């Protein structure tokens with residue numbers, strides 16, 4: 001069920017990937033590089049990698065890259081995106097919670113293990129599993145606040161709860177920070193703004209927003225018709241649905257290597 005939901009969203013993630021690396025992505029990569037967590041040739045594991053957006057950057061740096069995701073469709077696209085790179089890379093499909101750790105690190109632990117905006121790491125067992133796969137650094141990112149004014153108007157007009165359209169729980173980062181500490185590591189948290197605007201036609205917006213909402217029936221023609229009307233009513237004078245999202249993101253990192 002979970003995998004099927006993510007499979008459905010893979011095309012949207014691919015479009016974001018094809019639009020190029022964003023200013024926010026660049027900020028995160030610069031942080032990893034400048035803090036020494038990431039460097040050319042290091043071994044990196046990306047859990048819940050999506051279509052491999054960060055994976056392609058790691059491969060361009062000449063890293064040894066392992067990408068894993070619960071969604072076969074995300075990984076199929078990740079493989080296409082990674083194909084041009086000569087650096088060693090591999091993909092492993094499965095739920096992070098139950099995947100055999102040896103499949104994720106066949107040649108020993110990684111230098112950096114990341115999981116960005118993914119529910120894959122969500123409790124003590126998965127925090128410990130992530131940590132055990134790294135011999136140096138782990139990094140998790142997640143949203144801590146999210147505003148989506150136009151999407152809220154769209155969902156509310158159709159009688160659906162806008163909150164359900166959010167990818168993950170907004171309170172998860174604080175509890176993950178505690179879990180990292182309880183697991184015996186020192187958590188470091190940094191907060192960053194991450195805002196964006198996507199421009200879609202009314203039809204694209206209606207399809208996109210229905211796809212994102214778990215309670216909306218993707219096959220219901222009546223719902224699509226109403227959604228199209230609502231989206232058209234929210235478009236600007238150019239016929240564009242200007243979908244602005246304002247978020248704050250936390251970057252939670254910890255060192256797994258004990259200092260002497």
Ligand SMILES: C[S@@+](CC[C@H](N)C(=O)[O-])C[C@H]1O[C@@H](n2cnc3c(N)ncnc32)[C@H](O)[C@@H]1O
Pocket residue numbers: 002006007047048049050051053068069070071074094095096097115116117118119120167
């Ligand atoms: C919001 S997307 C983020 C993708 C990518 N990390 C990024 O930052 O663009 C969340 C990803 O986590 C994956 N995912 C969700 N639950 C997972 C699990 N239990 N194990 C592995 N991957 C999972 C989804 O398939 C999806 O690709």
